[in-house]
Each structure stands twice: as C-alpha cells, then as structure tokens.
Amino acid sequence: MPDKFAVAQALREIGALLELEGENPFKIRAYDTGARALEGLSEDLARVIAEGRLTELPGIGEALAKKIADLHATGSTDLLARLRARHPPGVLELLRVPDLGPKKIAALHAALGVASVAELEAACREGRVRGVKGFGEKTEQRILEGIARLHAREADRRVLLAEALAAAGPLLAHLRAVPGAEAVELAGSARRGRETVGDVDLVAASRDPAALAAALTGHPSVAAVLGSGDTKTSVRLGSGLQVDLRVVPPEDFPTLLHHLTGSKAHHVRLRGIARDRGFTLSEWGLFRLPPRERGAAAPAPEAAPDPAAKVGIASEAALYAALGLAYVPPELREDQGEIEAALDGTLPADLVEERDVRGMVHCHTTWSDGRASVEEMARAAEALGMAYLTVTDHSGSAGYAGGLDRDRIRRQWDEIDRVQERVSIRLLKGTEADILEDGALDWPDDVLERLDVVVASVHSRMRMDEDQMTRRLARAMALPVFKIWGHGLGRLLGEREPYACRVEEVLDALAGAPGAVEVNGDPRRLDLEPRWIRAARARGIPLVLSVDAHSVAALGYLRFAVTTARRGWARRGEVLNALPPDAFARAVRPVR
Incomplete structure (x- = not known):
C-alpha cells in the first residue's frame, strides 16, 4: 500500500500531466497543494483516510480526498490512468529531469518529437534543442547538466531525510510493541540527520530475534522481503526504500547502535583511540587487548574476540567514557573536529534542541502562496506551544507566488492586527x-520601517555566474537593515544545485552588518548546510531556525531545521528564535 510520499508523488504527476495538456493553473496547483499537505502530515495516512478526516487537511476538498483514498488503496485513480494512457511513458521520465518543467517538455515534444530522456539527451548533444523557440545554447547545456544529475540521483537511490523518517516512524512503533523487544532505535545516516538517506537502519535489543523479524516482514508497508536470517532482516517498502533490521541481545545493543549510526570516518578515529588505550572496538563490543597486542602499530589479524575480555557497556555515553571522551551526539559524528573536541572538553554541551525554540519564523499564508490563513497559522503555532509567529509572505517581485504590493501588505497588516x-x-x-539582481531589496524604506522582520531571499536569476551572484548576495547582506538571509544557496535536494557563489565572502559581508542566517527546515532545502552554519557561527553571525511553512502541517519542519543546525554545532545561545518574544522582536527589527 503506497505511503504518503508515494501518494504525494502521484498527485504531482497528475498536476504535471495536466499542465502538459494546458489545464487550468488553479486546478494544477490544487494537486501540488494536496501533495504538500500529505508530505507534512504527522499522522498515519491510513488512519486519516479511515476516519474520513482528509478534508480537514489544508487545501484538500471532497474530490481530491477521493483521489487520495484511491491512490492509497490501489496506487492509481481513473484520472491518472487516463493521463498516463494519453502520454508516452518517457514523458513521465522527462518530468524527473531537474529544472525541466511541463511547459518546456511540451514545447520540445511539439517541436522535436522528444518523448524520453534518452531522446532529449541525443537532441541536446546534436544541437537541435537550441533551435527551438525559447531555447538556446545555455538552456541546452543546463538540460544536459540536469540529465546528468538525474542519472546520478537514480544511481544513488537516496531519499529525503523526511521521507526516511516518515517511513521509519510506524515501523519503530510496531517493533517496539513486540513482546520481548527491550529497545528499538533508528541508526544510520538518518539518525545523524543527513539530508538524504540511502536506506533505513534499525537496531533492536531482544532475546527473541525471530519475533521481531516476523513483525517487520509482516508490516503492511513491506512490499518484499529481501532476506531474513538469525540477526538481520532486510525488506523493501512499497515506496522502494530498503529497511535493514539488526537484532542483538541487550548487552550488545549500545555498541551495535553506535556502530550502525556511523559515520565510517568517525568510527575509524574511535577504533584508533581504542587501540591506543589497549582496547579493540567493533560492532560486537569493546574488548581489552591481550598485553602482547597493546601499543601495536597495526591491528592484529582478525580473530574472534575473547568473550572474557569484553567490557560491559550500558550506553553510548558509557562507550565514549570508557575511551576517555565526552559523549558525541549523533549529528556530530562526521570526523569534522568532534573527536578532538570530545578529547579536550570543548564539545558544546548546549546544542540547540527543539524545545529551545520559542517562535515559528518564515511563515506564508493565503495572502501569497500559503494554504492557510493568518489566523489558522497563528492558532496552529499556538497549539504547538510557540510564543510568537512571523507572517512573512512574498513581496511583489514574486508575482508567480502572489506576492504582495504596497496596498496588499497594508491590508494584511490590518488583518494581522485583528x-x-x-x-x-x-x-x-x-x-x-526578493534580493534583486543588483543586491537591493524590493521594498522601499517606508515599508521596511514598519515591518517587524525581513527574510531576504533570491527567487530569480538563480544561474548568475559565481562573480555576479557573490556580488549580488554580498551587497544585500551589507545593507544597513536587519535581514535574515533566507534559504541561502537556493538548493532543492535532488532537483536544483546551490547557487554558484563564494559563500565566505557573503558571510563576511553579513558579519559586518545587521543580520542573521536562516537554517531552513523545508526537507527539500535544509539550507544553509552544516559547513556554512559553522562558518557563520565562527564569524559571530546569529542563526534563525525557520520552517518556511506554506501550510499548518509544514510547521512540523522545525525538527529538520533543528537537526540541521545541530549538525552545524549550533548552540542554544546562537539561535535568535530561542529568545522570548520581546527580545526576538528587538533583535530582528529591520530599521532601528
């Protein structure tokens, strides 16, 4: 049975095929709205459908709810079947090429008869695409680059962190309910909070591994059993995601959880430290080395560890302590300085946590391209325990997103007051x-003076060369108004590469002016990435953890902003929206 992400993907396919046919833009947008609502759903989709609550989700009416229920039950709908029948299968493949939208596909199909990625690639390499009206040599080259990214993505077979966690959640709950399961935890790159995940690793503590294996293979989301042995079971979900479960006795659980969490580079360093201290470390545990092997320059030949030499380890924290290190949170285990910090006592003990965040920042409403009203967003944030919410709809330059002009933003202010x-x-x-091409913002001073907060982002001319984009962003960051640099490099994971720019120069400009950097929690963005978060922190630039929410459900993106910030070693005191309302408002006021 398809999960919520597979259903959302099918809705987007319907919308894209309708756009190919020139359907009403509002009808097309309804399918994208439905897809976003499902992706942000925090409950089990099957339960929401069974209880008849789909229409309670933002933007989902009776007709769309019926299609979602059909897609969840059967994987298709009458409409999707008809659309697929009218278009060659290769056209659907073309929709997966980054930066190649339905309008361009329709134009290329009409002019060149292109109906597959292979045909499009051949047309580009033969120079035929540049001759189509509205295309040129640069567009042709960008299409080739997009095809290369598509091939790389398909070879890598990675999914967004949000998709992996959504798939893992029901499985974890199911396995934890199995009698005899003392612990079941997520491991792998998903536990470390990596932006994309190849597969899902689960680790369980139990003396009855067969019961847990049976529970996993019998779960309704499982489409195929790839293998099942004494301690390891692998399955493929209906979405195509692989899940691996390892089950060990409780006494081996902490070291296996640590081992499977990774990263490999982190483990290599720890194994070296263990040997220096007279131990050997593996997934099976921490063992004292025989005296003859201690201090050896190279590891001894592999042999079965002596059970009598095993060191009892009750937790991951105890494992680090046994090696003389402070506990390293999973998000930091990348061999990016955390080992040295854990050895010398400089590892931050106050990494930001979700409970530290007091306000939802970067929220859109129906005034622009959001799918909930100001009041709906406010009440939803309030229900989550937030103390404040910023209403940050698009400005006039973003006409495609219903951006506000001077008259509409003043009317919005009146509604916010009500x-x-x-x-x-x-x-x-x-x-x-919008950050314009020359680095200016697209609001005049008299509007900026009345605003409480400004998120400044690039939404146009994203393919400027490195020098041009660096100048554009640096000029914007140097402006004397306090601005939050929104989704800094504009990436869409698996779809659009980051802008070409010299990030450190942009951060240098921001460090000398009023402003902060956004850690955008949209699962497709997670931007800025951890290395640039660390670079911003090193310059004393404060952070804002944002949701970039276009719906009530998307307020749940906060968890991903927090995870990404932690991967950048962000501390509670460096996060502006960990401040109470008055202090936050003073800190971010654009004009002072």
Whole structure:
C-alpha cells in the first residue's frame, strides 16, 4: 500500500500531466497543494483516510480526498490512468529531469518529437534543442547538466531525510510493541540527520530475534522481503526504500547502535583511540587487548574476540567514557573536529534542541502562496506551544507566488492586527523580500520601517555566474537593515544545485552588518548546510531556525531545521528564535 510520499508523488504527476495538456493553473496547483499537505502530515495516512478526516487537511476538498483514498488503496485513480494512457511513458521520465518543467517538455515534444530522456539527451548533444523557440545554447547545456544529475540521483537511490523518517516512524512503533523487544532505535545516516538517506537502519535489543523479524516482514508497508536470517532482516517498502533490521541481545545493543549510526570516518578515529588505550572496538563490543597486542602499530589479524575480555557497556555515553571522551551526539559524528573536541572538553554541551525554540519564523499564508490563513497559522503555532509567529509572505517581485504590493501588505497588516486580538501568540509583521539582481531589496524604506522582520531571499536569476551572484548576495547582506538571509544557496535536494557563489565572502559581508542566517527546515532545502552554519557561527553571525511553512502541517519542519543546525554545532545561545518574544522582536527589527 503506497505511503504518503508515494501518494504525494502521484498527485504531482497528475498536476504535471495536466499542465502538459494546458489545464487550468488553479486546478494544477490544487494537486501540488494536496501533495504538500500529505508530505507534512504527522499522522498515519491510513488512519486519516479511515476516519474520513482528509478534508480537514489544508487545501484538500471532497474530490481530491477521493483521489487520495484511491491512490492509497490501489496506487492509481481513473484520472491518472487516463493521463498516463494519453502520454508516452518517457514523458513521465522527462518530468524527473531537474529544472525541466511541463511547459518546456511540451514545447520540445511539439517541436522535436522528444518523448524520453534518452531522446532529449541525443537532441541536446546534436544541437537541435537550441533551435527551438525559447531555447538556446545555455538552456541546452543546463538540460544536459540536469540529465546528468538525474542519472546520478537514480544511481544513488537516496531519499529525503523526511521521507526516511516518515517511513521509519510506524515501523519503530510496531517493533517496539513486540513482546520481548527491550529497545528499538533508528541508526544510520538518518539518525545523524543527513539530508538524504540511502536506506533505513534499525537496531533492536531482544532475546527473541525471530519475533521481531516476523513483525517487520509482516508490516503492511513491506512490499518484499529481501532476506531474513538469525540477526538481520532486510525488506523493501512499497515506496522502494530498503529497511535493514539488526537484532542483538541487550548487552550488545549500545555498541551495535553506535556502530550502525556511523559515520565510517568517525568510527575509524574511535577504533584508533581504542587501540591506543589497549582496547579493540567493533560492532560486537569493546574488548581489552591481550598485553602482547597493546601499543601495536597495526591491528592484529582478525580473530574472534575473547568473550572474557569484553567490557560491559550500558550506553553510548558509557562507550565514549570508557575511551576517555565526552559523549558525541549523533549529528556530530562526521570526523569534522568532534573527536578532538570530545578529547579536550570543548564539545558544546548546549546544542540547540527543539524545545529551545520559542517562535515559528518564515511563515506564508493565503495572502501569497500559503494554504492557510493568518489566523489558522497563528492558532496552529499556538497549539504547538510557540510564543510568537512571523507572517512573512512574498513581496511583489514574486508575482508567480502572489506576492504582495504596497496596498496588499497594508491590508494584511490590518488583518494581522485583528487576528492578534483573538489569539495569545505574538504575531510579527514581516515579509520574504526578493534580493534583486543588483543586491537591493524590493521594498522601499517606508515599508521596511514598519515591518517587524525581513527574510531576504533570491527567487530569480538563480544561474548568475559565481562573480555576479557573490556580488549580488554580498551587497544585500551589507545593507544597513536587519535581514535574515533566507534559504541561502537556493538548493532543492535532488532537483536544483546551490547557487554558484563564494559563500565566505557573503558571510563576511553579513558579519559586518545587521543580520542573521536562516537554517531552513523545508526537507527539500535544509539550507544553509552544516559547513556554512559553522562558518557563520565562527564569524559571530546569529542563526534563525525557520520552517518556511506554506501550510499548518509544514510547521512540523522545525525538527529538520533543528537537526540541521545541530549538525552545524549550533548552540542554544546562537539561535535568535530561542529568545522570548520581546527580545526576538528587538533583535530582528529591520530599521532601528
């Protein structure tokens, strides 16, 4: 049975095929709205359908709810079947090429008869695409680059962190309910919070591994059993994601969890430290080396560890302590300085946590391209325990997203004032302003002076060369207004590469002016990435953990912003929206 991400993908396919046929843009957008609502759903989709609550999700009406139920039950709908019948299968493949939208596909199909990725690649290499009206040599080259990224992505077979966690959640709950299961935890790159995940690793502590294996292979989300042995079971879900379960006795659980969490580079360093201290470390545990092997320059030949030499390890923290290190949180285990910090006592003990965040920042409403009203967003954030919410709809340059002009933003301010009288959460009036080609923001000073918060982002001319984009962003960051640099490098994981720019120069400009960097929690963005978060922190630039929410459900993206910030070693005191409302408002006020 397809999970919520597979259903969302099918909705987007319907929308894309309708766009190929020139269907009404509002109808097309409804399918994307439905897809986003499903991706942000925190509950089990089957339960929501069974209880008839699909229409409670933002943007989902009766007709769309029926299609979602059909897709969940059968993997298709009458409409999708008809659309697929009218278009060659290769056209669907073309929709997966990054930066190649339905309009371009339709134009290429009409002009060149292109109906597959292979045919498109051949047309580009033969120079035929540049001759189509609206295309050129640069576009032709970008299409080839997009095809190369598609091939690389398909070879890698990775999924977004959010998809992996959504798939793992029900499995973890199911396995933890099995009698005799003392612990079941997520491991692998998903536990470390990597942006994309190749497969899902689960580790369980139990003396009855057969019961856990049976529970996993019998779960309704499993499409195929790839293998099942005494301690390891591998399955493939309906979405295509592989899940591996390892089951060991409780006394071996901490070291196996640590081993399977990774990263490999982190483990290599730990094994070296263990040997220096007279131990050998593996997935099976920590063992004292025989005296003759201690201090050896190279590992001894592999042999079965002596059970009598095993060191009892009750937790991951105990494992690090046995090696003379402070505990290293999973998000930091990448051999990026965490070993040295754990040895010398400089590892941050106050990494930001989700409970530290007091306000939802970077939220869109129906005033631009959001799918919930100001009041709906406010009440949802309030229900999550937030103290404030920033309303940051698009500015006028983002016409494609219903951006606000001067008249509409003033009318929005009036609505925010009315809603503020009905809710206890603090509402801040903001904007997501466009960074124009020359580095200016697209609001005049008299509007900026009345705003509480400004998120400044690039939404156009994303393919400027490195010098041009660096100048553009540096000029914007050097502006004397306080701005939050929104989704800094504009990447869409698996779809769009980051902007070409010299990030350190942009951060240098921001460090000398009022501003902060956003850690964007949208699972497709997770931008800025950890290395640039660390670079910003090193310059004393504060952080804002944002949701970039276009729906109530997307407020749940906060967890991904927090995880990404932790991967960048972000501490609680460096995060502006960990401040209470008044302090946050003072800190981010654009004009002072």
